[in-house]
Amino acid sequence: MINLIADLGAGLLTRLVQIGQALLMLLQAIFVQPKASSLPRLMQQLFVVGVQSLIIMLVSALFIGMVLGLQGYTLLSAYGSEQAVGQMVALTLVRELSPVVAALLFAGRAGSALTAEIGLMKATEQLASLEMFGIDPLHRIVAPRFWAGMISLPLLVAIFSLVGIYGGHLVAVDWLGVYSGSYWGNMQQAVDFNEDVLNGMVKALVFAFLISWIALYQGYSCVPTSQGISAATTRTVVYSSLAILGFDFILTALMFGGAV
């Protein structure tokens, strides 16, 4: 029994040390005076992390919007309220599905790639070699990737919502015949910029922070072997997904739970 408690305590302490190390890594990476010479590196990472994630986001958003349009129409038409499908699609997307699904896809596509890339840089001694050239790998490698994640995900979430709403329109209006004016008009009336759109963007920012932080720390601290990199990549996807879903509940409760 005492051994069990000791093991639990040791496990907890190890986790706390890891969180502390991860926090220190992030603080050292991001609290640095920006230089003009860093801009090309940020642009390159914006392309890798953001632009290259665009296709998977567009396709997923279109299908999710179409499913929402179809499900919404089926449910609402039972009560003769199919004209409200536009507001249902938009609210579901901007409040919940866009930030959460886009973040999950981002963790799988960009987060895992970041971990693997940095892990391989560690295994091939590229990080050590930067250090020996007098360049801090945290500033050179970690910082641009972190900021690229923070900028890309909110933009991808906005695009996700737009494409999803058009996907809903495609099914509800173009296929099932809901009046286009009702689709857009109800949406305009129901969606509040501050409460819905901005709150969705706050979620996107929080998720971007969590994914970038987890992915970069896992890559930077991984055991530099093929097995170590593979395990770190898996941890990035698992931890990021759990963090996204857990924080989504907390944020939803804080943002929309006031009436309860």
Place this chain on the structure above:
Amino acid sequence: MATNGIINIRNVSFYRGDRVIFENLNCAIAAGKITAIMGPSGTGKTTLLRLIGGQLQPHKGQVLLFDQDIARLNRKQLNHLRARMGVLFQSGALFTDLSVFENVAFPLREHMNLSADELYNRVLLKLEAVGLRGARDLMPSQLSGGMARRVALARAVAMEPEIILYDEPFAGQDPIAMAVLQRLIKGLNSQMQLTSVLVSHDIAEACAIADQVILLGEGRVLAQDSPAALQASADPAVKQFIHGEADGVIPFHFPALPLQEELRGQSK
């Protein structure tokens, strides 16, 4: 106690968990010479190189570089010191997203304010010295292992450092690449009046170019002498390593129970 080198290791102890890598290690590396650090696998040769480069800190003792204790330097001072030092990593450690030219140009762009022409000429001359001027536009993935090592060597000497550290430069190289690397290391050392520190367990190749050898084992310096003196040494550990004898004072077997006790179905 050795104190007369450009690099001085004084009473250094270093541990990995409970495992002792070094206990009160003392040695000095002379300026302008090629020093080979040798020893069986796992004796901490690469660790010693990382202690010299300031990538690891000793748990006890001092590593003095140009008479400065590197553990006491702040990051700026350490970076300043590192600019006087080149490292050839075991894997080459070329930046995979940069071409051969850009890899060699990298430290120059970061630390020196050269004009475009000066930079171009300097990179080309360094690549010419390693015989790879014609490969300047290739990417690291297009290079063979030996070529990558030579590009890494050109990059390590691009800043014209005073000390150069080589981590297993001959490992995994074919005989031709090995001979080329040997010639380059020797040539660069004499042309640029470098201090070269070479970690290797390729005895013949390292001894052929080294001025002195530091033999590590059991967490300490087993011997420090010229290659010829070590070849003639009567010390059992030195003899065993230099002549490649399988078992002796340096055990071949990792500590374990006697074989008879471990085999299944054997009567005790």
